[in-house]
Amino acid sequence: MQLAALRTSRGETVAAVSAGGGWAVVDGATDISSLVSRVNWRSDADAALASGRRITGADALFANPLPNPAKVICCGLNYADHIAETGREVPEFPTLFAKFADTLTGPDADITVTDSTAVDWEAELAVVIGSPLRHGDRAAAQAAILGYTIANDISMRDWQSRTLQWFQGKAFDATTPVGPVIVTADEFDPADGAEITCHIGDELMQRSDTARLVFDAPALVSYSSGFTALAPGDLVLTGTPGGVGLGRKPRRYLADQEVVITRIAGIGELRNRIVLGDRIITNEERHES
Amino acid sequence: MQLAALRTSRGETVAAVSAGGGWAVVDGATDISSLVSRVNWRSDADAALASGRRITGADALFANPLPNPAKVICCGLNYADHIAETGREVPEFPTLFAKFADTLTGPDADITVTDSTAVDWEAELAVVIGSPLRHGDRAAAQAAILGYTIANDISMRDWQSRTLQWFQGKAFDATTPVGPVIVTADEFDPADGAEITCHIGDELMQRSDTARLVFDAPALVSYSSGFTALAPGDLVLTGTPGGVGLGRKPRRYLADQEVVITRIAGIGELRNRIVLGDRIITNEERHES
Incomplete structure (x- = not known):
């Protein structure tokens, strides 16, 4: 369904x-x-x-199928090729951070970003929670998964790298598209290896499959439930494969009006135009000039 | 008021x-x-x-005066002495991470933690947003502040240090006490230097004053509003001064039944007993043993 x-x-x-x-x-x-x-x-x-x-x-x-989740938990560094392009080792524990509900947007929404010159793409499988879970083991986590959808963890690398914590570069309002549909877990199993791709216009940037996750969907859901209660509608983003702009030589970021197409076979596609807004000038800056 | x-x-x-x-x-x-x-x-x-x-x-x-904020934004590394005890330099930008509403708890609530052996304290001034703010400069941010309360960003250092991102060690459900009251901004200005302390039982662990923040309240609110819309009831935790358990030689963590008392002069105090629960054994572990 x-x-x-x-x-x-x-x-x-x-x-x-x-x-x-x-x-x-x-x-x-x-x-x-x-x-x-x-x-x-x-x-x-x-x-x-x-x-x-x-x-x-x-x-x-x-x-956006889930406009108001109480919790959006995101995993970084979860495909071996992406871990390699960041120069890191395969981790023992999942690297997690959070987004706000306001960070999400629709599957065909324009994504407007002001005040960043390093807007990057991160195609991701997203897990949708269907029933309450706390301290759940792998089997309980699997049973609590409603299904799967697509997300793109659009990341402002300049803000992300300002400090040790990635959050501020990944929490710009309305920059993470989600959708277009949720396919229930009885009809879609990421362990079967669905192709996941990200194109900028016609250019293929990322291609992997969902069976290559270091920490798979039930593992991430179980681990997260070890510190926080998960509820229906909560989202767990599972991380992105290699091929992001930050990992390219030379680095490549999104330009104004470029269209990001994020696909997972069996779920569908996100299609989002990037709109790079003018940087906001604060009243203070106006007074200074 | x-x-x-x-x-x-x-x-x-x-x-x-x-x-x-x-x-x-x-x-x-x-x-x-x-x-x-x-x-x-x-x-x-x-x-x-x-x-x-x-x-x-x-x-x-x-x-808990704010049981369901849409956004809880936390600043790390925001007192010079705490930055020094972590061995880092004074930063150019605030280091931010997020908590969920579920992470919060009441000013006199017991704090139950399972599966951590490194539970640490972080006394903090918390800013309460009173009116909507997006891309606000310092003056607009000041005007959007409703008032101030106290928080303790209780941190599970073992989980926090598992990966590069602190989030998982700071997002255990019902571990960040908030309250007891919100003092409105016309009656409390952190720039006046209110004493902030943290005691474990009778032992003084942290003492500083709220004028010593590297990024003060309007600076943090203004900066955060540059990437996300703030709304009435949202919280911004401003970071902790020196004296946390992680920074002590030898390190010192909270034991079962110890009471953490967090005070800010002019606001009041939090008084929270730590309950170290047994570690949860998953069904899988039971099956393995």
Whole structure:
């Protein structure tokens, strides 16, 4: 089954499900997080597929399927080739950092960045939590995974490298696209090795497969649940393969109006235009000049 | 004016205000974030002080005043003496990381930590945002500050040092106490140099004053607003002075049942007992043994 948030021609964003033959709106589900928090969400979804209001392609656009997760946990350095391009060793523990819900944006949204000259791409598989988990082992973590979606951890390398902590370069509002759909775990297993790619326009920048993660999805979910409770709708970003702009010789960053296309076979694609805004001049700077 | 969340003998948590002579409940304010989001919250608070339901001390306990901020931004390495004890240089930019709302807990709550043997203290001044801010200069940031409270960024140093990113050692659920009250910015200015201390039981561990921050409150708020929108109820933790357990020779970490007392003159104190839980054994480990 697939789940998505659809912006319809009526102007609404609705939670919808698909079994491969078009989208059906689930009654009373304002968003995917609240839908999958229902104990019997799958029977509600099946009922919608059987008899719910249908939305046809031309009537809908995909929105960010998870606009307000309480927790977005991100893993860095989780593909061997990306670890190598940063000059580091394969780690014993996952390297984790957090994003805010505001950092996320839609699968086709323009990404506007002001005040950075080193905007880089990071294609990633994202894990969506479906049921509460705390101190879960690998099996419990696997069972708590609702499904998978795509993200691109767009990173402002100049800000990221200002200090020891990456957070500020990865927390610019509305810069991490997510979507277009969530494919449930019974239909998509990253261990099967789905191709993950990132293109800038027509140019292939990253290509790997989801079976090459150092810490796989249940490992990351289990580990994270060791220090914090996970809840339906929470996201775990699993890290990016080699081929980012920072790792290239010479380095290559995103230019204004370039389009980043992030694909995972079996899930779909994100397509985001980069808009490099003018740097904000503060009142203080105006007063100084 | 002071603001607090009070647990009353009726079992409620209510948002209340004080002008130094007891606490008054503000009608219809379920929490402090929603209270200060009102355009005219100060007149509502004044009305409550004049004629609202009174709560006397024996009837109330302080709860976490901000149980659900959308954003908790923390600054590391922000007192010269703490920077020195970590062996680093005074930085050009603030070192920032994030916590989840779930990381926070109340001013008198027990702090239960499982699976860490290096639990350390970090007394901190915390800034509470009172109005929306994005790309704000220093003056705008100052105007967006509602007030100040106390936090202790309890840190699991073993987890913190596992990888390059500190996040996992600082994001254990319910380990960062906050409170007991928020003192509004018209009555408390950290630049005046309020004493900040941390005791373990009777033993003084940290003592500094809030005027010694490398990046002061408006600087941190302004800088953070350069990449993310801040909203009423968001928190910015300003970093800790020297004297943490990690910086001592020999190192000194918190033992089970020790009480951490964190004080800032003019705001109050946090008093939190440490409970070192047994390490969680996963099902997998049980199966292996």
